[in-house]
Amino acid sequence: MAEILEIPETVEISTCSLSSGSSGNSVYIGCGDTNILIDAGRSAKAMVELLAEINLKITDINAIFITHEHIDHVSALKVLISRHKIPVYMVWESFDNLGGDYKSALGEVINFISPKDSVKIGSLQINCYATPHDSKASVGYIIKHIGEKTRKAVGVATDIGHMTKEIIEAMCGCKVIYIESNHDPEMLKNSSYPAQVKQRIKSKVGHLSNKECAEILPYLIKNGARKIILYHLSGENNTKDLAVKEARKTILDARLNVGTVYLGVAPKSSPSKMIILNINTESEKKILNPLNPNAEKKILLTNKPKVKPKYQDIPEINIL
Ligand SMILES: [Zn+2]
Numbered sequence: 001m002a003e004i005l006e007i008p009e010t011v012e013i014s015t016c017s018l019s020s021g022s023s024g025n026s027v028y029i030g031c032g033d034t035n036i037l038i039d040a041g042r043s044a045k046a047m048v049e050l051l052a053e054i055n056l057k058i059t060d061i062n063a064i065f066i067t068h069e070h071i072d073h074v075s076a077l078k079v080l081i082s083r084h085k086i087p088v089y090m091v092w093e094s095f096d097n098l099g100g101d102y103k104s105a106l107g108e109v110i111n112f113i114s115p116k117d118s119v120k121i122g123s124l125q126i127n128c129y130a131t132p133h134d135s136k137a138s139v140g141y142i143i144k145h146i147g148e149k150t151r152k153a154v155g156v157a158t159d160i161g162h163m164t165k166e167i168i169e170a171m172c173g174c175k176v177i178y179i180e181s182n183h184d185p186e187m188l189k190n191s192s193y194p195a196q197v198k199q200r201i202k203s204k205v206g207h208l209s210n211k212e213c214a215e216i217l218p219y220l221i222k223n224g225a226r227k228i229i230l231y232h233l234s235g236e237n238n239t240k241d242l243a244v245k246e247a248r249k250t251i252l253d254a255r256l257n258v259g260t261v262y263l264g265v266a267p268k269s270s271p272s273k274m275i276i277l278n279i280n281t282e283s284e285k286k287i288l289n290p291l292n293p294n295a296e297k298k299i300l301l302t303n304k305p306k307v308k309p310k311y312q313d314i315p316e317i318n319i320l
């Protein structure tokens, strides 16, 4: 008798960076009719134009989640929200530290969120976690499909002074990660920035260097990350090549047995390549034997990854 497998239901989660770096940050995540942004750090006009590049209108956005109140993460909010009443999620301390004009624009749409909170927006579930940064409050977000019990899809970790247990735990298991790779320490040392600013960037509540970012990548890859987007690169104290070189070397040196890993850098002011994740909403299918419906149900695992690593020792790194 032929074996009958039910095709598991799948959904697509799509994601890209819209803008990255000190001029403004924003990450897009979508699933079906649900579209969200993590940060809206460009001007309202620029955000509308960036969304148009991925064929979306601002009115398609169901919610905006803010990591912290620094201007490169909230810039669009005042004008955007006064025109379009999009729900905004933010930690209270971040909201409290915004200017009065921002607060009045956000009055109608603001929702307060705290680390460890979980919010459902349409078909997406968004989990919040704490990050160390010199704003009043700072958080990162993990996004998954609401029907998917355990598997995390996308993780965003930006503006982090140092790596913490909370960040690692949150990012562990995410398929796609946006992670800050802010500066090359040597370039920062020799830059024209005032000593105080250099100190701030290097501090435990400043920004993550290329090396600090790279160090954690093998662990995250070992725990499921397959598409890594280096995010929030400094325009003054970093280059795309340096960030990729450091990450690539550290991943290869770890000699992981994981197959292909994609590594990319979020462009400064244009959308990155759209990443599509196929998520199985059911982990197993029970199929009755049609000849004997009373027989014990057979459980067939239909979504086991069948991809064999190309190399036994080192991952293949493709550039996104
Ligand atoms: Zn910041």
Ligand SMILES: [Zn+2]
Pocket: 021, 022, 025, 070, 072, 073, 159, 232
């Ligand atoms: Zn920032």
